[in-house]
Amino acid sequence: xxxxxxxxxxxxxxxxxxxPVESSDxxxxxxxxxxxxxxxxxxxxxxRSSSLRxxxxxxxxxxxxxxxxxxxxxxxxxxxxxxxAAFLGEESGRSGRGGDELEWIVxxxxxxxxxxxxxxxxxxxxxxxxxxxxxxxxxQEPLSGTVYSAVRGGGAWRRAGTPGAAPERxxxxxxxxxxxxxxxxxxxxxxxxxxxxxxxxxRDVFLQAxxxxxxxxxxxxxxxxxxxxxxxxxxxxLSAWDIAAGVLLVEEAGGRVSDLDGGRxxxxxxxxxxxxxxxxxxxRRAVHRHADEGRLHAVDPAGGAVA
Numbered sequence: 001x002x003x004x005x006x007x008x009x010x011x012x013x014x015x016x017x018x019x020p021v022e023s024s025d026x027x028x029x030x031x032x033x034x035x036x037x038x039x040x041x042x043x044x045x046x047x048r049s050s051s052l053r054x055x056x057x058x059x060x061x062x063x064x065x066x067x068x069x070x071x072x073x074x075x076x077x078x079x080x081x082x083x084x085a086a087f088l089g090e091e092s093g094r095s096g097r098g099g100d101e102l103e104w105i106v107x108x109x110x111x112x113x114x115x116x117x118x119x120x121x122x123x124x125x126x127x128x129x130x131x132x133x134x135x136x137x138x139x140q141e142p143l144s145g146t147v148y149s150a151v152r153g154g155g156a157w158r159r160a161g162t163p164g165a166a167p168e169r170x171x172x173x174x175x176x177x178x179x180x181x182x183x184x185x186x187x188x189x190x191x192x193x194x195x196x197x198x199x200x201x202x203r204d205v206f207l208q209a210x211x212x213x214x215x216x217x218x219x220x221x222x223x224x225x226x227x228x229x230x231x232x233x234x235x236x237x238l239s240a241w242d243i244a245a246g247v248l249l250v251e252e253a254g255g256r257v258s259d260l261d262g263g264r265x266x267x268x269x270x271x272x273x274x275x276x277x278x279x280x281x282x283x284r285r286a287v288h289r290h291a292d293e294g295r296l297h298a299v300d301p302a303g304g305a306v307a
Contacts, residue, residue: 028102028136029151032126032245035077039070039108039124040142047143048118061190062112067091070108074126078104085128090241103129107241111217125219127244132267137245139223148223148249156226156252172255172276175231178208178283183275184221185214186235193300194236200290205234205283218272222246225274226253232275232283236296237303240267247274256280261293269293269303 046052046066053065071091078087086096086103096103104126109115111122120143127137135152145161148170156170175181183205188194206212213230215221218238225233226249243266247257257274259265262284266272271293273284297303 025135025151028128031081032136032138035074036124036126036138036140038073038077040140042070042073043142067109074106074108101130105241105244107219110219114216121215122217123220125245134244134248137248139219139245150248150252156249158227170226170253171228172253173228173231176278180210181231181279183209183212184230184233185212186218188236191237191300194296197291198236201287204286218242219246223249226250232279234273234287236271238270243272250274259293260288260291
């Protein structure tokens with residue numbers, strides 16, 4: 001069923017697929033690509049602009065006019081092509097008909113603090129979920145133009161921003177475990193009550209890994225994990241828009257994604273562990289020794305945003 005998005009069925013495909021996938025899902029990916037490009041164009045124009053307006057959503061949690069303008073550009077594309085689908089945006093919240101088969105989940109600017117400080121590490125993330133499972137996803141780096149894309153069953157791909165660049169299929173790394181791994185993480189800055197559990201897990205992982213990076217854009221961290229740049233990734237208390245596209249990228253690149261207990265409750269709890277099979281297994285065990293879903297909920301019951 002594709003009644004929420006009939007207008008994309010005839011879209012021209014600009015990406016390869018590994019296995020035959022539903023034509024409707026290919027069309028959804030084309031919408032995601034167009035929407036992410038629209039948001040990225042806004043961010044390129046406003047990066048380091050003196051006209052930005054900034055306000056605080058909470059302690060050390062900022063939002064800018066760039067976030068709102070990029071989300072509006074993304075929403076115009078999606079609502080123009082899929083007028084009846086539900087929509088969940090970081091800035092505008094949930095809209096559309098509740099319980100719809102399709103829901104678009106959007107982070108117009110992942111890495112807002114980086115963006116506002118002039119640090120060129122941020123991205124736009126657009127995903128479409130069917131009955132709560134991502135089926136099409138795009139993460140785009142606005143400054144370089146690099147696009148990471150995936151459709152369920154069709155593999156994950158990266159296209160560089162240079163003119164004429166051919167898409168490259170992505171594969172998670174073959175790193176055999178956490179020892180010697182190059183990992184990414186993020187600090188639970190919205191969940192200070194979870195900090196002690198996180199730091200205990202971080203210490204365990206840090207003492208085993210070759211390096212652990214914290215760049216401040218979870219969607220991009222997951223895209224880089226799908227590309228094999230990072231061997232694995234873990235973070236607590238993310239929101240659905242931070243991870244929806246990245247989860248699909250990692251899975252379609254042959255990797256594993258789970259919550260702290262090894263299940264698929266990451267959209268509810270916001271807790272994510274990802275990587276190639278061997279790294280995911282060992283990384284999840286290392287984190288789980290200090291922070292499982294129950295313990296984390298006991299100290300910080302808020303959880304992530306439900307997809």
